[in-house]
Amino acid sequence: MSVKQVEMVLAPREPHYVGDGFRVHNFIPSGYGLTMQRMDPFIFLDYASKFHFTPSPSKAKGVGVHPHRGFETVTIAYQGSVAHHDSGGGGGVISKGDVQWMTAASGVLHKEYHSEEFSKTGGDFQMVQLWVNLPAKDKMSTPKYQAISNAQIPKIKVPNNGGEVEVIAGNYEGHTGAATTFSPIHMLNAKLNKEGEASFIFPPNFNTGLLVIEGSVMVNGIEAVPLDHFALFANAGEIFTVKATEDSIVLILSGDPLNEPIASHGPFVMNTRQEIMQAFEDYEQGKFGVLED
Numbered sequence: 397m398s399v400k401q402v403e404m405v406l407a408p409r410e411p412h413y414v415g416d417g418f419r420v421h422n423f424i425p426s427g428y429g430l431t432m433q434r435m436d437p438f439i440f441l442d443y444a445s446k447f448h449f450t451p452s453p454s455k456a457k458g459v460g461v462h463p464h465r466g467f468e469t470v471t472i473a474y475q476g477s478v479a480h481h482d483s484g485g486g487g488g489v490i491s492k493g494d495v496q497w498m499t500a501a502s503g504v505l506h507k508e509y510h511s512e513e514f515s516k517t518g519g520d521f522q523m524v525q526l527w528v529n530l531p532a533k534d535k536m537s538t539p540k541y542q543a544i545s546n547a548q549i550p551k552i553k554v555p556n557n558g559g560e561v562e563v564i565a566g567n568y569e570g571h572t573g574a575a576t577t578f579s580p581i582h583m584l585n586a587k588l589n590k591e592g593e594a595s596f597i598f599p600p601n602f603n604t605g606l607l608v609i610e611g612s613v614m615v616n617g618i619e620a621v622p623l624d625h626f627a628l629f630a631n632a633g634e635i636f637t638v639k640a641t642e643d644s645i646v647l648i649l650s651g652d653p654l655n656e657p658i659a660s661h662g663p664f665v666m667n668t669r670q671e672i673m674q675a676f677e678d679y680e681q682g683k684f685g686v687l688e689d
């Protein structure tokens with residue numbers, strides 16, 4: 397097996413606000429070279445780095461009702477908690493360690509706010525939101541929702557008391573993740589103690605990257621990846637190692653590229669421009685359902 401090398405390390409871009417509750421750094425698709433195609437099927441990544449919100453008890457901060465079609469949104473909570481509602485009746489609160497996996501597919505309306513409890517107390521807030529593209533044949537399938545509590549996520553020990561790897565989706569060392577996916581995807585949280593080291597094996601052609609959520613790591617013994625930075629791997633080689641230079645949390649993504657045309661506009665990601673126009677038309681005609689602000 398040959399080593400999968402780091403192709404580049406990206407610093408976080410200047411943050412911007414999504415609504416008034418999500419202060420995010422966009423890595424995909426606006427990161428240097430991190431186009432939708434380059435990280436396909438991970439077509440969008442907003443990272444809310446750790447940020448302290450003061451209490452806002454009278455009005456929860458967040459983002460109001462908006463549509464999605466053609467992909468899945470995955471929200472991973474590292475600090476703080478988010479309440480979510482969608483037009484399919486799905487919803488709930490996800491807190492530290494939990495994952496919300498929403499398959500928008502043919503279309504949903506949803507809204508995302510700081511939870512009532514978090515709004516009362518304020519505190520540190522840190523999340524990742526990913527969009528996972530759907531294969532063309534599944535883009536118009538029925539929406540669904542996977543609420544994944546931290547307790548449901550398999551945790552695999554790292555040797556020498558080095559920490560653990562949470563398997564959100566896909567698999568790690570033969571252990572299958574909590575989420576079901578439409579195409580081959582691995583999504584892992586490596587929670588490593590200082591000096592803890594884990595190795596990861598993915599097919600050479602899988603688009604692969606990692607984001608340092610806490611601490612800092614050394615990849616393959618040579619590439620330092622600091623806090624809040626994203627490392628993109630080359631599409632060659634299979635194995636890489638991640639060693640924590642301090643207590644660290646690292647989100648690891650690897651997916652089989654769909655290699656289908658991408659037509660994207662705002663909250664819709666389809667395969668053709670015609671399908672995007674149709675999405676706008678269906679949205680305007682109320683075909684995404686109803687959700688109150």
Ligand code: MN
Pocket residue numbers: 462464469506
């Ligand atoms: Mn959304």
